[in-house]
Amino acid sequence: MLRWLGRAPEDFLTGEPTQKGEVRLPTAGRDSRLRWNLNELHAALDAARRQEQLTWTNLAGRLGCTPSRLTGLHTATFADLEQVMRVTQWLKMPAAEFIHAEHWRAPAS
Numbered sequence: 001m002l003r004w005l006g007r008a009p010e011d012f013l014t015g016e017p018t019q020k021g022e023v024r025l026p027t028a029g030r031d032s033r034l035r036w037n038l039n040e041l042h043a044a045l046d047a048a049r050r051q052e053q054l055t056w057t058n059l060a061g062r063l064g065c066t067p068s069r070l071t072g073l074h075t076a077t078f079a080d081l082e083q084v085m086r087v088t089q090w091l092k093m094p095a096a097e098f099i100h101a102e103h104w105r106a107p108a109s
Contacts, residue, residue: 008025013089032102032103032104034099042070056070063083063087
């Protein structure tokens with residue numbers, strides 16, 4: 001939907017976004033789909049958490065979720081948009097940093 005609209009996820013946040021950098025999503029052709037790299041998002045979150053000397057429980061409290069929702073990002077297949085946007089805003093990084101184009105082939109009819 002975002003690709004079709006030509007908009008970034010941050011365009012739909014209420015209040016002032018806190019990220020810095022390029023927010024435009026990567027381009028993807030007809031043979032690709034945009035996907036979250038949740039493993040990379042988890043790694044960035046873990047590094048920032050360690051830098052701030054927070055436990056997963058402390059960080060989860062700040063982000064309004066359970067610790068397992070944060071630690072599970074590295075093995076997650078699907079993204080909860082509300083959660084990942086909270087995470088990217090806390091990291092002060094654009095969502096586009098964690099989105100990539102992945103080759104996709106339509107199923108044969």
